[in-house]
Amino acid sequence: MSASSKSKHSKPVAPEKSYITVRNSPVHGRGVFSARKIPADTFIVEYEGERISEKEASRRHGTDPDNPFHTFFFSLESGKLIDGGVDGSDARWINHACEPNCEAREEKGHVYIYSLRDIKKGEELNYDYGLVLDERYTKKVKKNYECRCGAPSCRHTMLALKSKKK
Numbered sequence: 001m002s003a004s005s006k007s008k009h010s011k012p013v014a015p016e017k018s019y020i021t022v023r024n025s026p027v028h029g030r031g032v033f034s035a036r037k038i039p040a041d042t043f044i045v046e047y048e049g050e051r052i053s054e055k056e057a058s059r060r061h062g063t064d065p066d067n068p069f070h071t072f073f074f075s076l077e078s079g080k081l082i083d084g085g086v087d088g089s090d091a092r093w094i095n096h097a098c099e100p101n102c103e104a105r106e107e108k109g110h111v112y113i114y115s116l117r118d119i120k121k122g123e124e125l126n127y128d129y130g131l132v133l134d135e136r137y138t139k140k141v142k143k144n145y146e147c148r149c150g151a152p153s154c155r156h157t158m159l160a161l162k163s164k165k166k
Contacts, residue, residue: 011046011110011112012043012112013043017035017036018035019034019035019036019038019042019044019045020032020033020034020035020044020045020090020125021033021034021035022090022093025093025095025124026124027095027097027124027126027148027149027150028095028148029093029095030093031093031094031095031124031125031126032045032090032091032093032094032095032124032125033122033123033124033125034119034120034121034122034123034125035121036121037118037119037120037121038115038118038119039115039118040115040116040117040118041114041115041116042114042115043112043113043114044102044113044114044115044125045089045090045091045112045113046089046091046110046111046112046113047074047082047084047088047089047091047092047104047111047112047113048082048084048087048088048089048091049072049074049082049083049084049085049086049087049088049089049092050082050083050086050087050088051076051080051081051082051083052080052081052082052083053079053080053081054079054080054081057071057073057081057083060083061073071083071085072084072085072088072092074104074111076106076109076111077106077109078109080109082111091111091113094113094125094126094127095124095125095126095149096126096127096128096129096147096149096158097126097127097128097147097149097151098128098147098149098151098153098154098155099149099151099152099153099154100116100126100127100128101115101116101117101119101123101125101126101127102114102115102116102119102125102126102127103116103127103128104127113125113127126149129158130158130159130160131145131158131159131160132159132160133159137157137159137162141159142156142157142159145157145158145159146158
């Protein structure tokens with residue numbers, strides 16, 4: 001089975017040699033970079049960490065006074081979250097981009113990162129966080145979740161666009 005192959009009943013097969021390396025990012029903090037060419041639709045890494053409730057996530061959110069809006073939370077369809085800051089994999093360092101080269105796919109309560117297109121060796125990996133907040137998206141809120149990807153179509157926030165009410 002190739003690195004990009006998967007069964008509906010099992011975890012995708014990890015490559016024999018890691019596709020990624022973590023280092024400082026020109027976008028934000030740490031970042032994940034390709035250690036070699038990654039073909040399109042390839043399983044790269046699982047987003048791992050402690051599984052927590054929304055209540056626990058609320059308690060933990062904003063505990064870093066230097067960066068109160070930064071977390072390693074990944075929401076699951078079940079309502080649980082993965083806190084990549086606790087026992088997390090290198091996937092927690094993947095930065096947001098408005099024109100991503102990867103996507104996160106939830107399969108049976110696990111989150112797998114796949115390439116959307118061929119990725120060159122040395123290129124930074126990223127996906128669209130599509131963060132959703134219940135509160136109104138004011139200028140201040142958008143600034144708190146500012147995007148730094150620099151893509152031509154950058155929406156200047158990591159927040160998902162809210163759909164218009166009909």
